[in-house]
Amino acid sequence: MNFKAWDDVALGQFWAEALGWGVSSEGPGVTNVEPHGLVVPDPAAVCIDVVSVPDPETVSYRAHLDFASTSLTHQAQMVTRLKELGATSADIGQGDVPWTVLADPEGNVFCVLEPRAMYADNGPIAAVVVSCADPRAMARFWNEALDWTLHEVTDDVARLRSTAGVGPYLEFVRVPDITVWTRVHLDLRPYLRDDQAAEVARLRTLGAADADIGQGEVPWVVLTDPEGNEFCVLTPG
Known part of the structure; x- marks a missing residue:
């Protein structure tokens, strides 16, 4: 996951404390948040790179994180702790739902879910959630794009997970x-x-398109999926 930020160090520290992870930096303006002792590749890990940009308010993506909980008590404790770290309550029109919507210190929305059996062994992150118009179409693209397993696809949601059956889900959720x-x-x-x-060329054959977001000369390649969501292909590692 890539978070655009005004202050990568402060936001990175929030997410490290929220997840119980560590921080490092691959260069100025970048804070890497990852599980302690991470050895790549790790099928259970979804790491976070927090990147400072001149104006993150102009950057628009449609993804967020869902936190997993093990009980209603645990959920309430998590919400309290996250607010102590700097999160705030957020109203995105969710109405009366069993999960809690929060925003990190820079306004990025995320959810703390009520206990759900399907996320019991996921670790702190239940899912990476992407809003979309057509989960079935997104499933077709991302099922081919990733070396992951498609677990569910309906008109309303598509879920993928590591082939090892561990770690968070990647979910595409239809929203109006x-x-x-x-x-x-x-x-x-x-x-x-x-x-x-070769990987970029393969993704293009699946329906990805090149994107120019002003990245200039960088070692990664910026593409968009069939619904226009930008993503980056990094160098191998």
């Missing part, structure tokens, strides 16, 4: 108005010794 956005997108990293250019 996908103009609602956060400053979060997906980054894909090819397997070690894979070829980045």
